[in-house]
Amino acid sequence: MKKTLSLLLALMMLLSLASVAMAEEPIKIGVVYKQTGNPFFEAAVRGFEEASKELGFEFIHNGPADSSNEGQIQIIEGYIQQGVDAIAISANDAAGVVSVLQSAMDQGIKVVSWDSKVEAEGRILNIDPSVAQNIGRVQVEEIARQIGGEGQIAVLSAGATMDNQNTWIRYMQEELEKPEYEKIELVTIVYGDDLTDKSIQEMQGLINSYPDLKGVISPTTVGVAAAAVAIKDNGLSGKIKLTGLGLPSEMAEYLKDGTSEAMFLWNPIDLGYCAAYASVALVKGDITGAAGESFDSGRLGEKEIMDAGDGGTFTLVGDPFRFTPENIDDWKDVY
């Protein structure tokens, strides 16, 4: 009797110790985004904050000021040193961070990419904001509608190594091959590296070099805001049509004064929120990141993991939302 009792007591002590140990060690996530000073990522961090209140994990976040690959590698190395449990990254260079992330995974750190993915060998799971094909398609549809179905258009992108940009542009080009767009010509793609002054310069270059330019698509929040500044400063609001992926808080004014008639985005807060839930699920072992699994994503519901076709897996957050002068006021204070 005594033996069983003491055994039971010992077991209880062990269990309570274990639970205390587990309670003392909150999960730590290292968040890496493309750059600092970008309201899109500031909103995503708010998503992480919301999830951390619900799930009880800790996180640190950072990004390089110059949206460089090297800057992100340095940050990741620091996170590895600090012993984070998971890294959630929006990559500037899908291939460039693979080595350092593999080194992280070798040490047991779970890697999740969101917004702009890392190549399959460098991640466990990717969180895509929306179906990439849709993102490309709606922007082409919109610009075609705005310029009346014919004319020259150009694309002002972010970084040439950013995977999300290249994927969306590829789908845009595929969309443009459809017969209803045969009168539209995509003259060039320029890169602003998500830096405001470089983006403004590139847009100015477009205005100077292509006097017949009718429309511009800029699938990056920094780019579309910069393009709006350049178009407006040249007095070309309404003459060169503009659409793309823009933050309502930055673009509200331009939607109202006619520089852009409509633009798209998804909710970056949701994106960060979902990435947080996915990271925690991976760390806890609820999922392994394989296709067919699903995990709970809080207020976003149950998320299914699918085969991404690049050798890895991904999951979706939602659909792109169309902002117009009518509905912009509802969103400009949200993000």
Added chain:
Amino acid sequence: MPEQTKKTGALSAFFKQREVGLAIILLVLFFLVGLRNPAFTTGSNALFILEDTAIMMILALGMLCVLLVGSIDISIAAVMALSSMTAGIVMKQNLNITELQVLTDGVMSNVTLRESTPLILLILIGMGVGAVCGAINGLLIAYGKVLPIVATLGMQYILYGISHVVSDGQAIYRKDMPDAFINFSRGTFLGLNSKIWLMLAVFAVMFLFLTYSRRGRYLYAVGSNRESAAMSGIKSPRSTLLAHIIMGMLAGLAGLLYASRDTKVTQDLAMGYEMYVIASCVIGGVSVSGGRGKAVGVLLGALTMGVINNALTMLRLTGNSEFWKKAIQGALILSAVVINVLIQRAKERRVLRDRRI
């Protein structure tokens, strides 16, 4: 019988000046490009180039003073960032947004008014912060005897760091700016953009200062020969300090214009800009060892860079010509300095030759 040296008339003396040669080359370049693309030589394009380079010109005028005393300043971009960030935080905190309903032509529409601290105060804050930064640079270099490259390099890191801490990592966006500030770089007066007017004002003051004021001439003296200047009673540390304070003030002003133009203030504003400014000065005939250089030359140097920049886009060489700009700029600066040296050597040879004994 000593040979008489040739009489030089006022006209040929005028043409012998380096700055005039540069101006002529510039004009020739301008029209050559215009042959290929007529849109280049339009008045509106010329104005556009001027507007685009105005900020660079203001900075270059400040750098001129620094180079004249034999110093250098590679922290100007950081000064721009810190001064515009400071002004930005002030304007953001005092921002008042009022939505009005306006009746125009019988139609009701919404107008948003953004007001904050008066623009003139913001400018003073920006230039004030710039002046303080310049003063620190000057004190380190003139009185602390720290080498200018080391001092301003360290300051660059420090100032960008302070800009980051003060901003808490957040940038200032268009929605945080009052209308007055957004229009600061966009206003027009008599057809010319405000940036051009400001640049002309700075140029006029600088020209008068360097040519006619005593302190201005001191800068030249200190740069050419420090010991002689000291013998003549000029306190060279004071001139160096003054030069750096001027540079700081102008960097503050330029930073505000830059932020207004981009409608964004980031903690790393204008990173890398300092090299272009130094290049403009060098092309404009300013000597890096000090003592030589003119305000007009500096303007022409900046203009040359601006024209080349614009020309490359307008020439529409191979698709996107953005890629050639950097390499061409490098080759340009190199050729400019080498040509400078060759001209100087030829001059010295001629002087030796003319001195027939």
Added chain:
Amino acid sequence: MERALNRLPKWMKRWEWILVLLILMVYAIFSQLQPDNYTLPKLLNQTRVYMVDVGFMALGILVVLILGDIDISIAATAALSATVMAVSYNQGAGIPFIAAIALMLLTGAVCGLVNGLLVTRFPELFPMIITLSTQTLYRGIAYIILKDQSAGRFPSWFAKDLGYGSFKLFGLDVPIMLVCILAVLPIYYIWLHKSASGRRIFAAGTNLTASRYSGIRTGRIKVMAFTLNGIMAAVGGFFLTSRTGSVKYTLATGFEMQAIAIAVLGGASTSGGRGSVIGLLLALILMTGLKNGLMLVYNDAFILNLSIGLLLILIVLIPNLAGRLRQQNALRRQRLSLQKT
């Protein structure tokens, strides 16, 4: 206090001991603040990030600084050389990687050679301006070649074994690239400080004209130094690329100033005639420890740079002010003694 310091043996007053002291201080402070993360094994791993690539560049610029010159194009040289390596390996119809590496070193040498020739042929021009323009030129050429794209797809051992590989020594994981730079250091030390060739470099840096009159071929030495600098810059770029796995025209931006800062911290003077390989190594260790510690505590690159900038200025300023004070004291003592007579 000063008299006590003066009684120390001469070899202890050397600059290197101050660096050792700073290193110990930094280690003590940060191991207290971050006991789990600021440990020796983890620091060894971090040398990859902070020490090797910029270390090679600092070694190269050290020789140039001793000569009294400066070269701010080293980062651009690194970028261009790495670009050549990447492009020739990927697009050169599959030339072997070793050949690509050879081309990279050649590019670095050529870049350095151009600088050296310009500096010696045009002594009126300051090396600052020459290398400023070649910096823009070299990066511009890299930009023309790569445009906004990046080039990568190196053999897998490049990233896995060189970039992130290490081997066990006394139970610690020592990064392979750290071993590479540590192997080069003694060779450099012997050449620069113990050989006649190195002595000539110091002489030329102290007094160029006097050296020339003593028969030292200063022109040739300068060209050699700049070429070597270019090669070292390329090597630095090589190791940097092994970690990043790809090359963009913006590679190594800002590294030139970091390399100069390290050489100066190690005891080199921008006016020439002074420099120390041991000091450079100590400065590298100090910077690694300091940067890593700050990164752990603040997780902020800007604060990191701010501290480095502050350190750099203080390191140079304090001896100057101390010298000033000593001068003023000496003058005062002179005046007092004159008054007594």
